[in-house]
Amino acid sequence: MTSPPQTTPLALHHAASVFGSAPAVSDGAVRLSWAELLDSVRETARVLIARGVRRGDKIGIWAPNTHHWVTAVLATHYVGAVIVPLNTRYVADEAADVLGRVEAKALFIVGSFLGRDRLAELRADAPELAIETVIVIPAEREEAVDNAIAWSELPKLAEAVSLEDAIARAESVRAEDLSDILFTSGTTGRSKGVLISHSKALTSARAWADCATLNSDDRYLVVPPFFHSFGYKAGILACLVTGANILPQATFDVPETMRLIHDERISVLTGPPTIFQTILEHPARATADLSSLRVAVTGAATVPVVLIERMRDELRFDVVLTAYGQTESGGFGLMCRPEDSAETIANTCGRAIDGFEVNLADNGELLLRSSQIMVGYLDDTQATTDTIDKDGWLHTGDVAVIDERGYVKITDRLKDMYISGGFNVYPAEVEQAMARLDGVAETAVIGVPDERMGEVGKVYVVRRPGAELTTEDVLAHAKKMLANFKVPRFVEFRDQLPYSAAGKVLKRQLREETE
Structure with a gap:
């Protein structure tokens, strides 16, 4: 072969030879x-x-x-x-x-x-x-x-x-030539340039596309920005290797997204959880024709279980997958499979895709190893050495658990964890619990200083339209769902949370606001 x-x-x-006159890019009047x-x-x-x-x-x-x-x-x-x-x-x-x-x-x-x-x-x-x-x-x-x-x-x-x-x-x-340098978000200091070669990028894109069941009949609305791995590698490159039709969206706008899904018969929609959350909550969804949707792939440190359930039950996706990757891992790493149970898809970000291995460090940090991870950081040998150990394991900075099948659940970022009264608290666990409260659209949890406990939790809550949640409602729910040391001590309601362009909550910004 x-x-x-x-x-x-x-x-x-190869794509031009095999797919020829089939649609490659559809962007308004340009086809x-x-x-x-x-x-x-x-x-x-x-x-x-x-x-x-x-x-x-x-x-x-x-x-x-x-x-x-x-x-x-x-x-x-x-x-x-x-x-x-x-x-x-x-x-x-x-x-x-x-x-x-x-x-x-x-x-x-x-x-x-x-x-x-x-x-x-x-x-x-x-x-x-x-x-x-x-x-x-x-x-x-x-x-x-x-x-x-x-x-x-x-x-x-x-x-x-x-x-x-x-x-x-x-x-x-050549296959080993560099194809791209993507810069990290810089959440822990100056951004670092991640070096990836052609073969690494394409091999991972093929493995991702295979798990996502992407094929040449699909019409893929690419909402994640092209400057990010999700839009560029799981978008453009995944379509390149499968012949799927790329439909770029320059700015995410829910009514326009729903119009495009209907008019262009979109079958694949990917992005961070907030994309699906905002579609679900939009009042026009009730009359929108979204029946062409087939595949959804999402991922972040915290994907509420209830959101996955609503994507399956209300948006009627045939395939809903969670996935995980980092810029340093080429944007890829873990992914659920279409045959996985609803429970697995809701509670994990999958198992290693083709070519990847997973492990845990002694402190619970997730480690990835693959020929597809980065060549290294641009002009920063020390940072490369600090991130990829002598055995080739990429240290992700994420805390995880791995079950007997090799499926991974990300519990939090190492840097997001806080210690309350001597106990480790992982915000993702608290956010999952809060997402179960009726009337909650989105939440974010951070640790804030406390003289007695060292740190205590503060939860930011975005209500669903029409909901009348109170601080007392939030705390009562938390006390039912969580051990006392995990229960947030402070509640702040917001109209919206601050998000990065890649769709992740900017917790650093929330922390800075409390200082």
């Missing part, structure tokens, strides 16, 4: 088949070559989910360069820091979008940052920008390089 392609250029050649996507990628690749981009050069991309992002990332790979996605919530200083650290030779950047002009911000705040090639992705309108290339100019500029030269460059890319 022939082994599958080990580089994204060859994977794209690209796999053959047309290959043409678009080659055109952009020829421009990059004409601009002097070489194998191993770093190319940034600072833009929301659109068809341009798909072309840009695959064109970057096509010329043997390394894509460096930038968080769309970055301010200019953060973007400049990343671009400077990788010595970016080119940058794909969105034009004016949602009230921001990122290129103007970047040039104003980091005038010393010299990037040879800047390509502006149109958002709200096509824009002419000084010392930058408009997306509409690419066809003309591509004429300077032959198609044969572009194909030769693509075929020279």
